[in-house]
Amino acid sequence: MTNTPKYQVGMVGCGRQGTQHARGFTLLPDTQVVALADPDPDNLQLGMRRFSARGYSTAEEMYANEKLDIVDCVLPVQFNPDMVVLAAEQSGAKGIVSEKPLAASLRDADRMVEACRSRGIPWQGGNVDRSLSQLWEARQMIEAGEIGEVLSINLYEPTMQGGCQGLSVAHMFAQDAEVDWVTGWTNGDPFGEGDDDYLGIGGYMRYANGIECFIQAKSSAMTGLIVTGTQGVYVTDKRRHRFYHKPESSDVDLLCGLQHNDSKVFKGFRGHAVDGYDEDGWLYPGDRLMDSMQSIVDAITHGIEPKTPGYVQHRSFEATVAMRESARQGNTPVSLPLEDRSLTLMPQKFRWMNKKGLLGEEEYARQIGRATKD
Ligand SMILES: NC(=O)c1ccc[n+]([C@@H]2O[C@H](COP(=O)([O-])OP(=O)(O)OC[C@H]3O[C@@H](n4cnc5c(N)ncnc54)[C@H](O)[C@@H]3O)[C@@H](O)[C@H]2O)c1
Incomplete structure:
Protein backbone atom coordinates (compact mmCIF):
# COMPACT_ATOMS: atom_id res chain seq x y z
CA MET A 1 0.00 0.00 0.00
CA THR A 2 1.32 3.43 -0.94
CA ASN A 3 1.00 6.56 1.21
CA THR A 4 -0.67 8.54 -1.55
CA PRO A 5 -4.40 7.96 -2.00
CA LYS A 6 -5.21 5.27 -4.51
CA TYR A 7 -6.90 6.13 -7.78
CA GLN A 8 -10.64 5.52 -7.38
CA VAL A 9 -11.98 3.23 -10.09
CA GLY A 10 -15.59 2.95 -11.21
CA MET A 11 -16.58 -0.02 -13.34
CA VAL A 12 -19.31 0.26 -15.97
CA GLY A 13 -20.35 -3.34 -16.55
CA CYS A 14 -19.38 -6.03 -14.11
CA GLY A 15 -19.98 -9.17 -16.11
CA ARG A 16 -17.36 -11.84 -16.75
CA GLN A 17 -14.62 -9.63 -18.18
CA GLY A 18 -15.53 -6.65 -15.98
CA THR A 19 -14.86 -8.89 -12.99
CA GLN A 20 -11.39 -9.67 -14.36
CA HIS A 21 -10.63 -5.97 -14.88
CA ALA A 22 -11.84 -5.12 -11.38
CA ARG A 23 -9.65 -7.87 -9.95
CA GLY A 24 -6.71 -6.45 -11.90
CA PHE A 25 -7.30 -2.99 -10.40
CA THR A 26 -7.59 -4.58 -6.96
CA LEU A 27 -4.19 -6.24 -7.38
CA LEU A 28 -2.45 -3.04 -8.53
CA PRO A 29 -0.95 -1.01 -5.66
CA ASP A 30 -2.28 2.36 -6.85
CA THR A 31 -5.91 1.63 -7.65
CA GLN A 32 -9.04 0.70 -5.76
CA VAL A 33 -12.44 -0.27 -7.18
CA VAL A 34 -14.95 1.85 -5.29
CA ALA A 35 -18.09 1.70 -7.42
CA LEU A 36 -19.84 -0.40 -10.04
CA ALA A 37 -22.66 0.36 -12.44
CA ASP A 38 -24.61 -2.46 -14.04
CA PRO A 39 -28.32 -2.80 -14.86
CA ASP A 40 -28.18 -6.57 -14.19
CA PRO A 41 -29.05 -6.84 -10.48
CA ASP A 42 -27.40 -10.27 -10.05
CA ASN A 43 -24.10 -9.23 -11.61
CA LEU A 44 -24.20 -5.96 -9.67
CA GLN A 45 -24.79 -7.65 -6.30
CA LEU A 46 -22.08 -10.22 -6.97
CA GLY A 47 -19.62 -7.48 -7.96
CA MET A 48 -20.49 -5.33 -4.93
CA ARG A 49 -19.86 -8.28 -2.64
CA ARG A 50 -16.65 -9.34 -4.35
CA PHE A 51 -15.09 -5.86 -4.41
CA SER A 52 -16.77 -4.28 -1.36
CA ALA A 53 -17.86 -1.51 -3.73
CA ARG A 54 -20.93 0.71 -3.99
CA GLY A 55 -23.40 -0.22 -6.72
CA TYR A 56 -25.60 1.68 -9.17
CA SER A 57 -27.95 0.49 -11.87
CA THR A 58 -26.76 3.15 -14.34
CA ALA A 59 -23.46 4.86 -15.12
CA GLU A 60 -25.20 8.27 -14.92
CA GLU A 61 -26.17 7.58 -11.31
CA MET A 62 -22.64 6.48 -10.50
CA TYR A 63 -21.14 9.63 -12.03
CA ALA A 64 -23.59 11.80 -10.09
CA ASN A 65 -22.56 10.23 -6.79
CA GLU A 66 -18.87 9.30 -7.09
CA LYS A 67 -15.62 11.15 -7.62
CA LEU A 68 -13.76 8.77 -9.91
CA ASP A 69 -10.22 8.90 -11.24
CA ILE A 70 -10.61 6.01 -13.67
CA VAL A 71 -13.73 4.73 -15.43
CA ASP A 72 -13.52 1.27 -16.93
CA CYS A 73 -16.29 0.32 -19.39
CA VAL A 74 -16.40 -3.44 -19.94
CA LEU A 75 -19.49 -3.90 -22.04
CA PRO A 76 -20.95 -5.77 -24.97
CA VAL A 77 -19.82 -3.90 -28.08
CA GLN A 78 -23.31 -2.55 -28.88
CA PHE A 79 -23.19 -0.41 -25.69
CA ASN A 80 -19.52 0.51 -25.84
CA PRO A 81 -19.54 3.69 -27.98
CA ASP A 82 -22.31 5.46 -26.04
CA MET A 83 -20.84 4.51 -22.68
CA VAL A 84 -17.27 5.57 -23.50
CA VAL A 85 -18.58 8.90 -24.81
CA LEU A 86 -20.73 9.30 -21.68
CA ALA A 87 -17.73 8.53 -19.45
CA ALA A 88 -15.72 11.24 -21.23
CA GLU A 89 -18.59 13.74 -20.98
CA GLN A 90 -19.93 13.11 -17.49
CA SER A 91 -17.61 11.16 -15.22
CA GLY A 92 -14.86 13.74 -14.67
CA ALA A 93 -12.37 10.83 -14.68
CA LYS A 94 -8.68 11.38 -15.47
CA GLY A 95 -8.50 8.18 -17.51
CA ILE A 96 -10.82 5.76 -19.30
CA VAL A 97 -10.46 2.08 -20.11
CA SER A 98 -12.74 0.10 -22.38
CA GLU A 99 -12.76 -3.33 -23.95
CA LYS A 100 -12.33 -4.36 -27.54
CA PRO A 101 -13.60 -4.35 -30.21
CA LEU A 102 -14.38 -0.64 -29.92
CA ALA A 103 -17.48 -0.45 -32.06
CA ALA A 104 -19.23 -1.89 -35.08
CA SER A 105 -19.20 1.27 -37.19
CA LEU A 106 -16.54 3.80 -38.15
CA ARG A 107 -18.84 6.62 -37.15
CA ASP A 108 -19.17 5.25 -33.61
CA ALA A 109 -15.43 4.67 -33.34
CA ASP A 110 -14.86 8.25 -34.55
CA ARG A 111 -17.01 9.78 -31.85
CA MET A 112 -15.32 7.71 -29.13
CA VAL A 113 -11.91 9.04 -30.19
CA GLU A 114 -13.25 12.57 -30.46
CA ALA A 115 -14.90 12.50 -27.01
CA CYS A 116 -11.63 11.49 -25.32
CA ARG A 117 -9.19 13.45 -27.49
CA SER A 118 -11.11 16.75 -27.29
CA ARG A 119 -10.99 16.56 -23.48
CA GLY A 120 -7.42 15.29 -23.29
CA ILE A 121 -8.50 12.12 -21.49
CA PRO A 122 -6.14 9.16 -21.94
CA TRP A 123 -8.07 6.08 -23.04
CA GLN A 124 -6.70 2.54 -22.88
CA GLY A 125 -8.44 0.49 -25.59
CA GLY A 126 -8.68 -2.93 -24.01
CA ASN A 127 -6.96 -5.85 -22.36
CA VAL A 128 -4.78 -6.53 -25.38
CA ASP A 129 -1.43 -7.99 -26.43
CA ARG A 130 -0.05 -4.60 -27.41
CA SER A 131 0.02 -3.65 -23.74
CA LEU A 132 2.48 -6.44 -22.81
CA VAL A 265 12.92 -14.62 -24.37
CA PHE A 266 9.99 -13.22 -22.33
CA LYS A 267 10.62 -13.78 -18.67
CA GLY A 268 7.90 -15.36 -16.60
CA PHE A 269 4.92 -14.80 -18.88
CA ARG A 270 1.76 -15.69 -17.01
CA GLY A 271 -1.48 -16.00 -18.89
CA HIS A 272 -4.82 -16.71 -17.29
CA ALA A 273 -4.53 -19.08 -14.34
CA VAL A 274 -6.70 -22.06 -15.21
CA ASP A 275 -5.67 -24.60 -12.64
CA GLY A 276 -5.26 -22.77 -9.42
CA TYR A 277 -6.57 -19.99 -7.24
CA ASP A 278 -4.34 -17.59 -5.33
CA GLU A 279 -4.39 -17.21 -1.57
CA ASP A 280 -7.32 -14.76 -1.82
CA GLY A 281 -9.30 -17.39 -3.74
CA TRP A 282 -9.05 -15.60 -7.11
CA LEU A 283 -7.95 -16.78 -10.53
CA TYR A 284 -5.07 -14.64 -11.80
CA PRO A 285 -6.40 -12.34 -14.56
CA GLY A 286 -3.23 -12.64 -16.65
CA ASP A 287 -0.09 -10.57 -17.30
CA ARG A 288 -1.68 -8.98 -20.34
CA LEU A 289 -4.60 -7.67 -18.34
CA MET A 290 -2.33 -6.47 -15.54
CA ASP A 291 -0.13 -4.59 -18.02
CA SER A 292 -3.21 -3.12 -19.68
CA MET A 293 -4.61 -1.80 -16.39
CA GLN A 294 -1.17 -0.55 -15.27
CA SER A 295 -0.98 1.33 -18.55
CA ILE A 296 -3.84 3.70 -17.65
CA VAL A 297 -2.33 4.26 -14.20
CA ASP A 298 1.02 5.19 -15.79
CA ALA A 299 -0.74 7.42 -18.30
CA ILE A 300 -2.50 9.54 -15.70
CA THR A 301 0.40 9.51 -13.22
CA HIS A 302 3.11 10.50 -15.70
CA GLY A 303 1.09 12.31 -18.37
CA ILE A 304 2.04 9.76 -21.03
CA GLU A 305 0.00 7.80 -23.53
CA PRO A 306 -1.46 4.46 -22.54
CA LYS A 307 0.22 1.46 -24.21
CA THR A 308 -2.83 0.83 -26.38
CA PRO A 309 -4.60 4.14 -26.85
CA GLY A 310 -8.14 4.07 -28.16
CA TYR A 311 -7.07 5.98 -31.27
CA VAL A 312 -4.62 3.18 -32.18
CA GLN A 313 -7.47 0.68 -31.85
CA HIS A 314 -9.47 3.01 -34.09
CA ARG A 315 -6.62 2.95 -36.66
CA SER A 316 -6.66 -0.86 -36.60
CA PHE A 317 -10.42 -0.97 -36.99
CA GLU A 318 -10.37 1.42 -39.94
CA ALA A 319 -7.54 -0.52 -41.65
CA THR A 320 -9.50 -3.76 -41.19
CA VAL A 321 -12.66 -2.23 -42.66
CA ALA A 322 -10.55 -0.86 -45.53
CA MET A 323 -9.07 -4.32 -46.26
CA ARG A 324 -12.58 -5.78 -46.31
CA GLU A 325 -13.66 -2.96 -48.67
CA SER A 326 -10.70 -3.76 -50.91
CA ALA A 327 -11.82 -7.40 -51.00
CA ARG A 328 -15.32 -6.23 -51.93
CA GLN A 329 -13.85 -4.16 -54.76
CA GLY A 330 -11.83 -7.01 -56.29
CA ASN A 331 -8.69 -6.48 -54.15
CA THR A 332 -8.05 -2.98 -55.42
CA PRO A 333 -5.98 -0.59 -53.27
CA VAL A 334 -8.02 1.49 -50.83
CA SER A 335 -6.72 4.76 -49.35
CA LEU A 336 -7.25 5.86 -45.80
CA PRO A 337 -9.03 7.62 -44.21
CA LEU A 338 -12.13 5.99 -45.64
CA GLU A 339 -14.69 8.48 -46.92
CA ASP A 340 -17.77 6.47 -46.00
CA ARG A 341 -17.98 6.64 -42.20
CA SER A 342 -21.20 4.60 -42.16
CA LEU A 343 -19.26 1.41 -42.95
CA THR A 344 -19.61 -1.34 -40.37
CA LEU A 345 -17.81 -4.51 -39.37
CA MET A 346 -19.96 -6.55 -37.03
CA PRO A 347 -18.31 -8.37 -34.15
CA GLN A 348 -19.32 -11.88 -33.18
CA LYS A 349 -22.70 -12.19 -31.47
CA PHE A 350 -21.12 -13.07 -28.14
CA ARG A 351 -19.17 -9.83 -28.17
CA TRP A 352 -22.08 -7.73 -29.39
CA MET A 353 -24.69 -8.88 -26.84
CA ASN A 354 -24.96 -9.55 -23.10
CA LYS A 355 -23.66 -13.08 -22.63
CA LYS A 356 -26.27 -14.06 -20.09
CA GLY A 357 -28.94 -13.95 -22.79
CA LEU A 358 -26.84 -16.08 -25.13
CA LEU A 359 -25.55 -18.63 -22.63
CA GLY A 360 -28.61 -18.94 -20.37
CA GLU A 361 -28.73 -18.11 -16.63
CA GLU A 362 -27.23 -21.37 -15.39
CA GLU A 363 -24.20 -21.50 -17.68
CA TYR A 364 -23.61 -17.77 -17.21
CA ALA A 365 -23.65 -18.15 -13.42
CA ARG A 366 -21.10 -20.96 -13.73
CA GLN A 367 -18.82 -18.84 -15.92
CA ILE A 368 -18.93 -15.64 -13.85
CA GLY A 369 -18.57 -17.79 -10.73
CA ARG A 370 -15.24 -19.22 -11.90
CA ALA A 371 -13.38 -16.00 -11.08
CA THR A 372 -13.41 -16.91 -7.40
CA LYS A 373 -13.42 -20.13 -5.40
CA ASP A 374 -16.60 -19.34 -3.40
N1 LIG B 1 -9.70 -8.59 -24.01
C1 LIG B 1 -10.17 -9.79 -23.81
O1 LIG B 1 -9.41 -10.76 -23.73
C2 LIG B 1 -11.66 -9.99 -23.63
C3 LIG B 1 -12.13 -11.19 -23.09
C4 LIG B 1 -13.50 -11.32 -22.90
C5 LIG B 1 -14.36 -10.30 -23.25
N2 LIG B 1 -13.88 -9.17 -23.79
C6 LIG B 1 -14.78 -8.06 -24.16
O2 LIG B 1 -15.38 -7.58 -22.96
C7 LIG B 1 -16.70 -7.13 -23.23
C8 LIG B 1 -17.66 -7.70 -22.21
O3 LIG B 1 -17.61 -9.11 -22.22
P1 LIG B 1 -18.15 -9.95 -20.99
O4 LIG B 1 -17.74 -11.35 -21.21
O5 LIG B 1 -17.82 -9.33 -19.69
O6 LIG B 1 -19.74 -9.81 -21.22
P2 LIG B 1 -20.89 -10.06 -20.14
O7 LIG B 1 -22.15 -10.22 -20.90
O8 LIG B 1 -20.47 -11.13 -19.18
O9 LIG B 1 -20.91 -8.70 -19.29
C9 LIG B 1 -21.41 -7.51 -19.77
C10 LIG B 1 -21.97 -6.73 -18.57
O10 LIG B 1 -22.29 -5.42 -19.01
C11 LIG B 1 -23.51 -5.07 -18.40
N3 LIG B 1 -24.13 -3.95 -19.13
C12 LIG B 1 -24.80 -3.97 -20.31
N4 LIG B 1 -25.19 -2.72 -20.63
C13 LIG B 1 -24.75 -1.90 -19.64
C14 LIG B 1 -24.83 -0.51 -19.42
N5 LIG B 1 -25.45 0.32 -20.28
N6 LIG B 1 -24.27 0.01 -18.30
C15 LIG B 1 -23.62 -0.79 -17.43
N7 LIG B 1 -23.52 -2.13 -17.59
C16 LIG B 1 -24.09 -2.68 -18.69
C17 LIG B 1 -24.33 -6.34 -18.44
O11 LIG B 1 -25.44 -6.30 -17.56
C18 LIG B 1 -23.26 -7.35 -18.02
O12 LIG B 1 -23.16 -7.46 -16.61
C19 LIG B 1 -17.00 -7.52 -24.69
O13 LIG B 1 -16.81 -6.38 -25.48
C20 LIG B 1 -15.92 -8.51 -25.05
O14 LIG B 1 -15.56 -8.42 -26.41
C21 LIG B 1 -12.54 -8.99 -23.98
Missing part, protein backbone atom coordinates in the same frame (compact mmCIF):
# COMPACT_ATOMS: atom_id res chain seq x y z
CA SER A 133 5.53 -4.73 -21.34
CA GLN A 134 7.97 -7.14 -23.00
CA LEU A 135 6.77 -6.08 -26.44
CA TRP A 136 7.57 -2.50 -25.46
CA GLU A 137 11.07 -3.52 -24.38
CA ALA A 138 11.50 -5.09 -27.83
CA ARG A 139 10.21 -1.93 -29.49
CA GLN A 140 12.73 0.14 -27.55
CA MET A 141 15.55 -2.16 -28.67
CA ILE A 142 14.40 -1.96 -32.27
CA GLU A 143 14.23 1.82 -32.06
CA ALA A 144 17.81 1.74 -30.72
CA GLY A 145 18.90 -0.08 -33.89
CA GLU A 146 18.93 -3.78 -32.85
CA ILE A 147 17.82 -4.95 -36.33
CA GLY A 148 18.81 -1.91 -38.37
CA GLU A 149 16.16 -0.01 -40.27
CA VAL A 150 12.73 -1.69 -40.10
CA LEU A 151 11.47 -2.49 -43.59
CA SER A 152 8.51 -4.82 -43.16
CA ILE A 153 6.28 -6.70 -40.77
CA ASN A 154 4.66 -10.06 -41.35
CA LEU A 155 1.60 -10.70 -39.23
CA TYR A 156 0.61 -14.35 -38.87
CA GLU A 157 -2.88 -13.80 -37.56
CA PRO A 158 -6.12 -13.36 -39.45
CA THR A 159 -7.33 -9.86 -38.71
CA MET A 160 -10.32 -10.39 -36.54
CA GLN A 161 -12.28 -8.19 -34.14
CA GLY A 162 -11.30 -5.05 -36.00
CA GLY A 163 -7.57 -5.76 -35.78
CA CYS A 164 -7.46 -4.87 -32.10
CA GLN A 165 -4.89 -7.57 -31.34
CA GLY A 166 -2.49 -8.24 -34.23
CA LEU A 167 -2.77 -5.00 -36.21
CA SER A 168 -2.26 -2.89 -33.13
CA VAL A 169 0.98 -4.75 -32.39
CA ALA A 170 2.05 -4.36 -36.03
CA HIS A 171 1.51 -0.58 -35.74
CA MET A 172 3.84 -0.35 -32.74
CA PHE A 173 6.68 -1.91 -34.74
CA ALA A 174 5.91 0.47 -37.62
CA GLN A 175 6.58 3.41 -35.26
CA ASP A 176 2.84 3.96 -34.98
CA ALA A 177 2.77 5.64 -38.36
CA GLU A 178 -0.55 6.33 -40.05
CA VAL A 179 -1.74 3.73 -42.55
CA ASP A 180 -1.71 5.25 -46.06
CA TRP A 181 -3.41 2.53 -48.07
CA VAL A 182 -4.27 -1.17 -48.03
CA THR A 183 -5.27 -4.02 -50.26
CA GLY A 184 -7.18 -6.88 -48.73
CA TRP A 185 -8.82 -10.26 -49.14
CA THR A 186 -11.03 -12.37 -46.93
CA ASN A 187 -11.22 -15.94 -45.91
CA GLY A 188 -14.98 -15.95 -46.51
CA ASP A 189 -17.68 -13.89 -48.22
CA PRO A 190 -16.71 -10.21 -47.86
CA PHE A 191 -20.36 -9.25 -48.40
CA GLY A 192 -21.64 -11.59 -45.66
CA GLU A 193 -24.05 -10.11 -43.14
CA GLY A 194 -23.12 -10.08 -39.48
CA ASP A 195 -20.42 -11.98 -37.60
CA ASP A 196 -17.80 -10.48 -39.92
CA ASP A 197 -15.35 -11.46 -37.23
CA TYR A 198 -15.35 -14.96 -38.64
CA LEU A 199 -14.20 -13.73 -42.03
CA GLY A 200 -10.51 -13.79 -41.35
CA ILE A 201 -9.23 -10.70 -43.16
CA GLY A 202 -5.77 -10.59 -44.65
CA GLY A 203 -3.96 -8.12 -46.81
CA TYR A 204 -1.22 -5.59 -47.24
CA MET A 205 -0.88 -2.35 -45.30
CA ARG A 206 1.38 0.48 -46.40
CA TYR A 207 2.35 2.91 -43.66
CA ALA A 208 3.02 6.60 -44.32
CA ASN A 209 6.70 6.05 -43.39
CA GLY A 210 7.06 3.39 -46.10
CA ILE A 211 7.06 0.35 -43.78
CA GLU A 212 5.07 -2.53 -45.23
CA CYS A 213 2.88 -5.03 -43.39
CA PHE A 214 1.72 -8.36 -44.83
CA ILE A 215 -1.20 -9.98 -43.03
CA GLN A 216 -2.05 -13.63 -43.41
CA ALA A 217 -5.79 -14.32 -43.67
CA LYS A 218 -5.69 -17.92 -42.46
CA SER A 219 -4.47 -19.46 -39.24
CA SER A 220 -1.30 -21.47 -39.72
CA ALA A 221 1.50 -23.17 -37.82
CA MET A 222 3.07 -19.75 -37.36
CA THR A 223 1.52 -17.26 -35.04
CA GLY A 224 2.60 -13.74 -34.07
CA LEU A 225 4.84 -11.36 -35.97
CA ILE A 226 8.15 -11.16 -37.77
CA VAL A 227 9.69 -7.71 -38.01
CA THR A 228 12.39 -7.55 -40.68
CA GLY A 229 15.14 -4.95 -40.65
CA THR A 230 18.23 -4.28 -42.73
CA GLN A 231 20.48 -5.97 -40.13
CA GLY A 232 18.26 -8.50 -38.39
CA VAL A 233 14.90 -9.98 -37.65
CA TYR A 234 12.63 -9.91 -34.60
CA VAL A 235 10.27 -12.86 -34.13
CA THR A 236 7.53 -13.06 -31.52
CA ASP A 237 4.48 -15.18 -30.87
CA LYS A 238 3.54 -12.42 -28.40
CA ARG A 239 4.48 -14.68 -25.51
CA ARG A 240 8.14 -15.34 -26.31
CA HIS A 241 10.51 -13.55 -28.60
CA ARG A 242 13.93 -13.60 -30.20
CA PHE A 243 16.17 -11.34 -32.17
CA TYR A 244 18.19 -12.78 -35.05
CA HIS A 245 21.08 -10.95 -36.63
CA LYS A 246 22.48 -11.11 -40.12
CA PRO A 247 25.69 -13.18 -40.30
CA GLU A 248 28.85 -11.06 -40.55
CA SER A 249 30.15 -12.99 -43.52
CA SER A 250 28.27 -13.66 -46.74
CA ASP A 251 29.98 -17.11 -46.85
CA VAL A 252 27.87 -18.32 -43.93
CA ASP A 253 24.64 -20.11 -44.78
CA LEU A 254 21.90 -17.63 -43.86
CA LEU A 255 19.66 -19.93 -41.80
CA CYS A 256 22.55 -21.53 -39.91
CA GLY A 257 24.24 -18.18 -39.58
CA LEU A 258 21.33 -16.26 -38.11
CA GLN A 259 22.26 -15.58 -34.51
CA HIS A 260 19.79 -15.62 -31.74
CA ASN A 261 20.05 -14.52 -28.19
CA ASP A 262 17.88 -16.48 -25.79
CA SER A 263 18.28 -13.94 -23.03
CA LYS A 264 15.64 -11.99 -24.91
